[in-house]
Each structure stands twice: as C-alpha cells, then as structure tokens.
Amino acid sequence: xxxxxxxxxxxxxxxxxxxxxxxxxxxxxxxxxxxxxxxxxxxxxxxxxxxxxxxxxxxxxxxxxxxxxxxxxxxxxxxxxxxxxxxxxxxxxxxxxxxxxxxxxxxxxxxxxxxxxxxxxxxxxxxxxxxxxxxxxxxxxxxxxxxxxxxxxxxxxxxxxxxxxxxxxxxxxxxxxxxxxxxxxxxxxxxxxxxxxxxxxxxxxxxxxxxxxxxxxxxxxxxxxxxxxxxxxxxxxxxxxxxxxxxxxxxxxxxxxxxxxxxxxxxxxxxxxxxxxxxxxxxxxxxxxxxxxxxxxxxxxxxxxxxxxxxxxxxxxxxxxxxxxxxxxxxxxxxxxxxxxxx
Numbered sequence: 001x002x003x004x005x006x007x008x009x010x011x012x013x014x015x016x017x018x019x020x021x022x023x024x025x026x027x028x029x030x031x032x033x034x035x036x037x038x039x040x041x042x043x044x045x046x047x048x049x050x051x052x053x054x055x056x057x058x059x060x061x062x063x064x065x066x067x068x069x070x071x072x073x074x075x076x077x078x079x080x081x082x083x084x085x086x087x088x089x090x091x092x093x094x095x096x097x098x099x100x101x102x103x104x105x106x107x108x109x110x111x112x113x114x115x116x117x118x119x120x121x122x123x124x125x126x127x128x129x130x131x132x133x134x135x136x137x138x139x140x141x142x143x144x145x146x147x148x149x150x151x152x153x154x155x156x157x158x159x160x161x162x163x164x165x166x167x168x169x170x171x172x173x174x175x176x177x178x179x180x181x182x183x184x185x186x187x188x189x190x191x192x193x194x195x196x197x198x199x200x201x202x203x204x205x206x207x208x209x210x211x212x213x214x215x216x217x218x219x220x221x222x223x224x225x226x227x228x229x230x231x232x233x234x235x236x237x238x239x240x241x242x243x244x245x246x247x248x249x250x251x252x253x254x255x256x257x258x259x260x261x262x263x264x265x266x267x268x269x270x271x272x273x274x275x276x277x278x279x280x281x282x283x284x285x286x287x288x289x290x291x292x293x294x295x296x297x298x299x300x301x302x303x304x305x306x307x308x309x310x311x312x313x314x315x316x317x318x319x320x321x322x323x324x325x326x327x328x329x330x331x332x333x334x335x336x337x338x339x340x341x342x343x
Contacts, residue, residue, distance in 0.1 A: 004057040005154040005232070008099070010064040014042025014083035016119035016142025017070030019127070023135065024076075034135055035077050036125040039142045040070030042118030043083035049092040049107050054196060056154055059090070067116075070142055073124040083118055093157040093235065095276065096150050103276050104150065108157060108235065119143030153231070156194055158210035159337050161233030163264070164242035165216060165256050167249060169290040171195065172320040173242060174211045177330055194232045201334030210236065217259040230267050230280065237337065238284035245289040245303055245317070254306055257287070286336075287315035288329065293322050 017039025024035045045067050065088060071080030096104040096115065105113050122140030129136060162170045178197025195211040212229050233239065241260065243253045264281040271277045287307055292300055300317060307315045316332070318325040 004055050004060055005229075007056045007060045007152045008149065009059065009062070009152065010147065010149045011045045011086075011088070011116060012064070012066040012147040013045050013086075013116035013145035014067040014069040014118040015145045016040070016042045016121040017072045017080040017083075018141045019122035019124035019139030020073035020075060020078075020080075021125045021137060021139045022075030034125040034129050035075055036139050037073035037075070037078040037080065038124050038127065039073045039121030039140075040080035040082040041121050042070045042142065042145045043067030043085040044114050044118050045116035045146075046085050046087045047096070047105065047107060047113045047115050048087050048089055049094070049111055050089050051092055053089070053091050054154075054156065055091065056094070056152055059088070059152065067118055067145065069145070070118070070121045073121070073139070077124070077126055079124075080121060082121075085118075088115075090152065091154055091156075093155045095153045095155065097153060099149055099151060101151075101275060104148075106276065108155075116146040116148065119145045155235055156196060156210050156232040157208065158196060158233070158236050159207040160209045160238060160240055160333055161236035162209060162211045162240045162242055163215055163233065163260055164240075165244060165249075165251065165260065166213070168242045168244045168256075169320045170211045170213070170242055173240075173288075173290065173318075173326075174209055176320050176323060176326055178209060194229050199330060199333070201330060201337075205334060205338065207334060207337050209240075215260060215263055217263070227263065227267050230264075233280065233283075234278040236283070238286065240333075241285045241287050243287065243289050243307075243315075244291055245300070246291040246294040248291075248294060253289070253303060254310070257307070257310070285311075286329075286333070287311055287313070289315050289317045290320055292317045293319040293324065 019039050020036035022036040065086055067086035068083035070083045073080045094107045120143045122142045125136045125139045164170055174195055174197045178199045197209045198206050199209055200206050210232055212233050243257050245253050268279045268281050304315055316329050318329055
C-alpha cells in the first residue's frame with residue numbers, strides 16, 4: 001500500500017432541513033390550524049482515529065467529504081429526519097491544519113472529535129402559531145452547514161525512532177526486534193516509507209519503534225529522499241542513532257554520525273516557527289554501532305572510544321544480522337521508557 005502522509009481535502013457539515021408550511025385539512029375540522037413540522041438537523045463531521053491504519057492514502061481518493069443534509073419538515077407536525085453524520089477515520093497522530101498552517105486539532109491523544117456542526121433545522125409554521133396569528137404562512141429555512149478546507153498531516157506515533165544513513169541496518173534491526181517485515185537489500189533507499197514495529201519487553205510491556213528512511217548528508221536541501229519523513233520522529237521520546245561501523249560502505253562512521261546530527265539541526269532550524277513543532281536535535285540519543293561482526297576486537301574498542309569522546313557516553317555495539325547484543329539493547333530501551341513513564 002502506498003504511504004501518504006499529507007492530504008488536502010474539503011469537509012462540509014450538512015445543511016438543516018427547511019420547516020414546512022402546512023395546514024390541517026380534515027373533515028369535521030373546517031378551521032384546522034397550521035401543522036407544518038420542523039426540518040431535520042444537518043449531519044456533523046466527526047473525526048475518529050484508528051490504530052489499524054497508518055496512511056492517508058484512502059482519504060486522498062476524494063477531494064471533498066460532506067455530511068448529509070436534514071430533510072424538510074412535513075405536514076401533521078412531522079419533523080424531517082436528521083442528516084447522517086459523516087465520520088472520517090484517520091490514523092492516530094493525524095493533525096488537522098488550516099491551509100495557513102494553524103492547528104485545528106491534533107488527533108494524537110483524542111479518539112473522537114466533532115470538527116463541524118450540522119446546521120439546525122428550520123421551524124415549521126406550527127411553531128409560529130399564536131393567539132393573534134393563528135395561521136402563519138411562513139417557516140424557517142434550515143441553517144447552512146459549515147465548510148472548511150483542511151490539510152491533514154500524519155505524524156506516526158512511536159516511542160523510539162531509528163535514524164541513520166541508508167544501509168546502516170535500520171530495516172534489519174527493526175525486523176530483528178519486532179514483527180515488522182520491511183524490505184531489506186544491499187543498496188541505498190531500500191526503505192521508501194517509515195516502518196513501525198512493536199517490540200515486546202517482557203510479558204506485560206511493549207514499545208513502538210519507527211524506522212525513518214532516506215536521511216543522508218544534504219537531505220535538508222533535497223538530497224536523497226530529503227527530510228520528508230523526519231516529521232514522523234517528532235513524537236518519539238528518543239532516537240536510536242544507528243551507525244554502520246563496518247566501513248565497508250567507504251564512509252567514515254564518525255562523519256556519518258555528525259552528518260546525520262547536522263541534518264537534524266537543519267530540520268529544526270527550518271521548522272522552528274511551525275506551530276506544534278518538536279525539536280529533534282536535542283532529543284536524547286542511543287548511539288548504536290552496527291555490523292560489529294565485520295570488525296576485530298581492537299578495531300571495535302578504538303571506534304567505541306572515539307564515539308565516547310564525542311558523545312560523553314559509551315555506544316552500544318551490536319550486529320543486527322547475527323543478533324549479537326540485540327537482547328541487551330531491547331532491555332536498555334525498555335528500561336529507559338519505563339523509567340520515563342514513572343516520572
């Protein structure tokens with residue numbers, strides 16, 4: 001399924017049904033009074049989240065979605081039927097913005113939200129009957145519904161985001177620690193969309209990991225896949241910064257680490273004035289050296305010491321292919337998440 005994380009659509013609530021002008025015409029009641037019923041209420045536009053979808057691709061099929069209008073009132077004081085509500089199902093983490101960028105509602109922690117109210121139904125002529133006006137010949141039209149053009153922006157919800165150069169082993173790692181089955185191959189940009197995986201951390205706890213693709217040097221200027229997917233790690237608590245320690249790519253692991261952090265800083269700079277933005281460069285990072293099965297012990301020690309000088313903490317060293325130290329990494333991540341939740 002194609003991954004879509006931004007969509008522009010128009011939403012409209014239903015118009016209220018008009019009231020009815022009617023008079024009773026029955027035998028034995030020659031002076032029957034007004035009996036026009038009220039119009040029905042227009043349907044609301046309701047936003048509802050679902051954990052079972054993670055793309056806006058289905059919503060993009062149409063440009064406009066509308067609730068049903070209320071029906072007209074009828075004689076014998078019969079009210080028109082209310083219009084059916086329109087319920088838009090979106091992934092959890094979807095943000096509704098105006099076209100100017102202002103946040104209307106963030107569906108991260110909200111399960112259901114009434115975005116637009118339907119118009120009220122008009123009163124029939126029976127409502128306007130008084131002692132001095134016993135045969136009113138008018139009724140109210142229904143109220144207009146509301147209409148708005150919105151931009152939907154999806155930000156996936158995960159506890160941990162995995163960032164790093166292409167072929168650092170992000171897809172292999174997420175497939176190793178979760179049930180996610182991303183495409184894995186030995187060429188750049190194997191992953192073209194973010195992947196989510198649920199990691200079990202014991203019998204009664206778990207956390208969600210997101211693998212973010214396409215981040216390379218110059219991404220903020222559009223190199224590679226650009227930074228189009230970085231918004232999906234804005235909600236993560238911290239990052240796994242995965243580094244290819246093997247050197248087989250011809251790149252320097254230290255330089256890779258610094259280049260990715262620079263791209264995070266530039267992303268922050270370019271988005272700092274955006275409402276609801278969460279900075280990335282200051283997010284806690286777990287530096288993880290991958291592919292250590294290709295290194296000798298002396299090489300690994302030297303590399304770990306270099307990273308310790310830069311970051312102030314000793315990095316994890318794993319092999320996502322062989323599974324070495326994967327269990328320990330998961331335990332440490334779970335410990336950090338649970339500790340933060342308890343604060």
